[in-house]
Amino acid sequence: MTQPAIIPIIEQKQTAYRFFTPVVLLLIAANIAADYLYTLFQQTAFYLPESALFSSYWILFVPLVLLQRSWMNTVAKRYQQLSITLFATALHLAIYPALVGLLSAVFYSHTFAYWQSFQYGLSTYLVQSLIIYGYGFAATALPKQAEPQQAFIETIATNAPALPAAFLQTLLVADGPNAQTLLAVNDIHYFSASPPYVTIHLSDKKILHSATLKGLEGELDGGVFVRIHKSYLLNINTVVSVQSRKNGDYDVTLTNQTVLRVSRNYASHFKQQWLAKPQLGLK
Template sequence: MDAQRALFEHKMSKIKKTKIFLLVLIGILGVTVVQDFLQSRYQSYSFYFSESLLFSILWILFVPITLGTRHFFQKSPRLLQNKWTYRTFFILSTVVIHIVFYALLIHLISWIFMSHTFHFWRNLTYTLSQDLYKYLFVYSAISLLPISIEKKKHTEPLDFTEFIWVTSGRKSEKISTREITYIQASTPYVEIYLEGKKYLHTDTLKSLEKKLDQSSFVRIHKSTLVNLDKVQQLKSRLNGDYDVLLSTGEILRLSRNYVAGFRAKQDRSSSQAEKYSG
């Protein structure tokens, strides 16, 4: 229940942020259109709502370009080691991207939806000559905002299945996932192996993998999941693959494509065991 509640709250938080973002965009559009209308009245020239709405994209683009560029820098820690290097690269890259993309967007939208086309090079030249200072000022101010390095974290599922209901003849039986030795795909079913028992279960290996405790169960082959607690020994085949000896005496193949993931979970499991025993 706690996991479901946490997931629900996370979804609601994302919906709330999306609504706020949309309201901000609508507000920016409204302010720019009103400003254009008042300016047209003050200088006594015709006001065209469609053109005003089109050119107001200039302000809207600050949001996605800022978010996208900062996300890129978060994934490039070397560029963040020196704050002045980061700020210089951030300002230059965002200004160039914004000006080029804005001119291209105006050209395409006007060409597709309007009777008069605003050509790319004319848009680019006008923006550079009239609005360059706006871009430099806004993105220079944004570059002063703190940015944190995005660290990759290993995430475990919020919850996992402790029991699985399987059908045996006319009976349904509840088995503990801790007792499972390994699971193999047998399309359209999976074969669940316990010590001295085997069950045919209606599910997919991919689906079961998501439900099980991922700190205990690890994929060793595209068609096999094994319980780490049941692993007794690894023996190299000298070709990148390994033989996995289980507590039941059975031997499974650990494919070279899954060795790194197996080792990582094995080391994590060992360190957790040492922590609890200490």
């Protein structure tokens, strides 16, 4: 079985939203500054509270862009993602006047009417909204264009020569309320299921560990740790004898005299691993 080749690939991370909130705050400040400059040019009065209130349009981008991104990640079709983008824009325009009305009712002497604020938002911010939510659409759609390159890399990995598998050699486990122990996996006799944990069985004690048998089975050397039952993962090197039950099941005795049952569902694979050791045999 071939293993993926080690190819030096620069890992692409999503950074489009990292500085989004600071940029929104900067845009709010720029919007207020633009209002101030406009009043200077028109020689009219400048009201900072009202300018800040109507600049709250930009604050809504923070939750709604993240919501747009979350929704778009749940669909694959471009028309579905475009529909979500247009819906996010419309939702923003609908929520904005309600936010202005609520804030003005709580903190201002005058409450601004919904439709008055809606018309203002539609005429002032529609283009900006389409640009920003459109950028969110593009940022989600762009990774899809990298699929041919990814397929090419996977083809190279599939045909690459096999490399030695890296298996767990040690386990860091909690050994008491405030202590941790690094166990050599070769010292472990077997694991037993204790949902949602597993119990590690050593020669002289047991330790509860946060893991699953299925997860450990994929991380440990399959030639050493063999699944013998839905509840047991066994270190085959600790087995000293195997006895057939004449019904497809087997009993195995370990070096510490523990006896475990090998279920018939796992017996075939267990026998393959056991018989691969020339000095051993079945009874």
